[in-house]
Amino acid sequence: MAFHQPYQVIGFHSCDREVGLRMISGNDHLRPSDNPWDWLGPGTYFWEDNPFRALSYAIDCAEKKQKFSGSIKTPFVIGAIIELGNCLNLIEPNSISIIENAYDKLKRYIELTGGRMPMNKGANRSLDCAVIKYLHESNKKDGIPPYDTIRSPFHEGEAIYDQANFTTGLHIEICVIDPKQIKGYFLPQPLEKFNPWLNKEF
Numbered sequence: 001m002a003f004h005q006p007y008q009v010i011g012f013h014s015c016d017r018e019v020g021l022r023m024i025s026g027n028d029h030l031r032p033s034d035n036p037w038d039w040l041g042p043g044t045y046f047w048e049d050n051p052f053r054a055l056s057y058a059i060d061c062a063e064k065k066q067k068f069s070g071s072i073k074t075p076f077v078i079g080a081i082i083e084l085g086n087c088l089n090l091i092e093p094n095s096i097s098i099i100e101n102a103y104d105k106l107k108r109y110i111e112l113t114g115g116r117m118p119m120n121k122g123a124n125r126s127l128d129c130a131v132i133k134y135l136h137e138s139n140k141k142d143g144i145p146p147y148d149t150i151r152s153p154f155h156e157g158e159a160i161y162d163q164a165n166f167t168t169g170l171h172i173e174i175c176v177i178d179p180k181q182i183k184g185y186f187l188p189q190p191l192e193k194f195n196p197w198l199n200k201e202f
Helices: 017-025 051-062 093-113 126-140
Strands: 003-016 044-048 075-089 149-154 171-177 182-186
Touching: 003 017, 003 171, 017 075, 017 093, 017 182, 051 075, 075 093, 075 171, 093 126, 093 171
Parallel strands: 075 149
Antiparallel strands: 003 044, 003 075, 044 171, 075 182, 149 171
């Protein structure tokens, strides 16, 4: 079951400057990611309300400190207006139950077919990706409307103090499955803070 979210959110995408400028000018569109480590499955990923994290990730990718399937030469951040639509919103308990059910079904299927269950290992979240993909396939087979987006909190980094639930990289991610949910792109302001290499080399 998909839950319609009748509101828009602001997301920020980490990319190369050349790619970002093409998006802003309307001469290109973002291509969905489909890697086995994409924890929310195939789609285009955004940091919700977090241009700071988008920039730091772009810098890490440019410095080869992050697993990244593309190439970032000059770190860049673009903002996007995203309509959530039919959203698997993993902040809601109903959505969590959907994921749990998909995991149980995937596990049974793999056991019956003699396969091997994927495993999460560090930044490679193959198990999470497999569960989401299985959910998409099951929904399609059962005639359930596809999700437009997936939204989830993500604990990343180290605890900020002993026994803390707050981590240094805590954030919310949005995976846009249907590109029509992206209503427009913009350059986040102030430019010198979020795109310091707009007019100079990295």
